[in-house]
Amino acid sequence: MKNLMNNLKNITKTTLSKEWARLDRIDYDYQFKNGEWKRLSRECYNRGNGAAILLYNVEKQTVILTKQFRMPAYENNKNEGMSIEACAGAIDNNDKPLETIIRETEEEVGYKIDNAKQVLTAYTSPGALTEKMYLFVAEYNETMKVSKGGGLESEDEDIEILELSFSKAIAMVKNEEIIDAKTIMLLQYAQINELLIPV
Numbered sequence: 001m002k003n004l005m006n007n008l009k010n011i012t013k014t015t016l017s018k019e020w021a022r023l024d025r026i027d028y029d030y031q032f033k034n035g036e037w038k039r040l041s042r043e044c045y046n047r048g049n050g051a052a053i054l055l056y057n058v059e060k061q062t063v064i065l066t067k068q069f070r071m072p073a074y075e076n077n078k079n080e081g082m083s084i085e086a087c088a089g090a091i092d093n094n095d096k097p098l099e100t101i102i103r104e105t106e107e108e109v110g111y112k113i114d115n116a117k118q119v120l121t122a123y124t125s126p127g128a129l130t131e132k133m134y135l136f137v138a139e140y141n142e143t144m145k146v147s148k149g150g151g152l153e154s155e156d157e158d159i160e161i162l163e164l165s166f167s168k169a170i171a172m173v174k175n176e177e178i179i180d181a182k183t184i185m186l187l188q189y190a191q192i193n194e195l196l197i198p199v
């Protein structure tokens with residue numbers, strides 16, 4: 001690919017690990033603001049992009065979230081392994097974010113949605129991950145519930161489905177029971193744009 005930045009050249013990539021996802025070391029010459037060139041090196045973890053969705057119900061003033069074990073969070077803090085998150089999934093190579101999120105919503109929480117709106121796009125950790133997340137919202141109701149959800153056994157997913165009042169979810173952000181970034185962004189998006197109103 002053509003290099004669009006003229007303060008960057010001689011980019012080489014070395015794959016350090018390639019099991020579930022790929023860890024590359026990328027070496028490059030970088031020109032600082034003072035004009036000086038220097039060879040630098042950064043490790044980039046590539047597990048593709050992702051999509052996440054906040055399901056909300058205006059009549060009931062509720063949202064659907066998931067709870068699952070996350071080893072990286074547990075590794076950081078043994079009390080934080082069980083993570084409360086908006087439904088989310090990795091985007092397969094040729095999929096569009098919308099296709100991914102429709103599929104993941106059915107697999108993880110059992111709702112067949114027809115109307116999802118993309119509202120935010122965010123790098124989740126641009127110093128370390130190549131991942132960009134596409135964030136959606138959609139209304140849900142009981143007529144859309146088509147299966148029990150819980151995730152794919154074939155992928156060893158073990159997902160608990162939570163239906164919470166919006167007020168409770170916002171309170172859980174404040175008291176740090178919800179500490180997943182994409183989930184906080186989506187809940188705050190809903191609050192700022194008054195999709196739901198916490199009491």
Ligand SMILES: Nc1nc2c(ncn2[C@@H]2O[C@H](COP(=O)(O)OP(=O)(O)O[C@H]3O[C@H](CO)[C@@H](O)[C@H](O)[C@@H]3O)[C@@H](O)[C@H]2O)c(=O)[nH]1
Pocket residue numbers: 020021048049050051052088089090091104131155156157182
């Ligand atoms: N064997 C194996 N399985 C893995 C590994 N890493 C993840 N998995 C499993 O692969 C499945 C992927 O499930 P998805 O629903 O597609 O993704 P996700 O884990 O929910 O991640 C979503 O949210 C993340 C941010 O919190 C995003 O990073 C990601 O892109 C995606 O949107 C999960 O069951 C997960 O446990 C690994 O290193 N080894």
Ligand SMILES: [Mg+2]
Pocket residue numbers: 087088089090108
């Ligand atoms: Mg998931």
